[in-house]
Amino acid sequence: MGFADLHIHSIASDGTATVAAILAYASDHTDLDVIAVTDHDQLESSLIACDMAARFRVQAVPGMEISTSEGHLLALFLSTPVPAGMSFVETAERVRLFGGLPIVAHPMDPMARSIGSRRLREIVRQYPGLLAGIETDNGSQLDLRTNRTSQRLRWDTGLPGLGCSDAHILSAIGNTRTAFIGHSVADLRRAIEHGEVVPVPTRRPARFMYQHLWRLALRYGLGRIDEA
Ligand SMILES: [Zn+2]
Numbered sequence: 001m002g003f004a005d006l007h008i009h010s011i012a013s014d015g016t017a018t019v020a021a022i023l024a025y026a027s028d029h030t031d032l033d034v035i036a037v038t039d040h041d042q043l044e045s046s047l048i049a050c051d052m053a054a055r056f057r058v059q060a061v062p063g064m065e066i067s068t069s070e071g072h073l074l075a076l077f078l079s080t081p082v083p084a085g086m087s088f089v090e091t092a093e094r095v096r097l098f099g100g101l102p103i104v105a106h107p108m109d110p111m112a113r114s115i116g117s118r119r120l121r122e123i124v125r126q127y128p129g130l131l132a133g134i135e136t137d138n139g140s141q142l143d144l145r146t147n148r149t150s151q152r153l154r155w156d157t158g159l160p161g162l163g164c165s166d167a168h169i170l171s172a173i174g175n176t177r178t179a180f181i182g183h184s185v186a187d188l189r190r191a192i193e194h195g196e197v198v199p200v201p202t203r204r205p206a207r208f209m210y211q212h213l214w215r216l217a218l219r220y221g222l223g224r225i226d227e228a
């Protein structure tokens with residue numbers, strides 16, 4: 001059994017750690033097998049993480065978090081960046097075109113741009129096979145009960161469920177994980193594609209809330225309220 005955390009932000013977007021620090025933390029302080037650095041609307045930092053990962057225990061897959069016109073979409077195993085601002089469906093189709101797996105990020109999150117349940121059900125019905133998964137457990141939700149709605153959507157849509165930290169600080173990495181059969185990057189991709197992944201619910205220390213709120217306060221102060 002392997003574990004992956006596939007939604008992590010670096011200083012390339014609104015995270016607080018460098019790519020090297022993320023790889024070092026995941027290697028030395030977690031039991032994660034695979035991570036993905038998924039910065040907002042740029043793939044570069046994730047490609048750097050993949051290049052650097054050979055020097056660390058943990059493996060890395062390329063990815064980014066794309067701001068579609070209808071909410072955030074995670075793109076994993078992506079080879080080419082996909083621009084922001086397109087519809088959810090068009091963005092997911094581009095991700096597939098470039099060999100990636102489109103994953104719904106934090107659906108119905110009140111704090112970040114997110115797709116709603118009615119629209120998501122509609123897309124799943126009209127475009128079967130387009131989406132590769134849904135984030136059912138997001139470790140950066142202020143109120144973890146928000147994840148229950150995503151978990152219900154997972155059963156309603158039949159999409160594979162993933163657990164991700166959405167970490168913006170080092171200590172949050174791995175607080176929410178996806179379990180899969182195997183340990184390698186290839187095992188992980190196969191598991192997602194076959195729906196053989198299990199989201200591991202969030203476990204985080206009490207100090208997380210203080211650190212998270214402090215980071216949010218800084219972000220609100222900078223006028224950047226739409227990213228998560
Ligand atoms: Zn997001």
Ligand SMILES: [Zn+2]
Binds near residue numbers: 009065166228
């Ligand atoms: Zn995010």
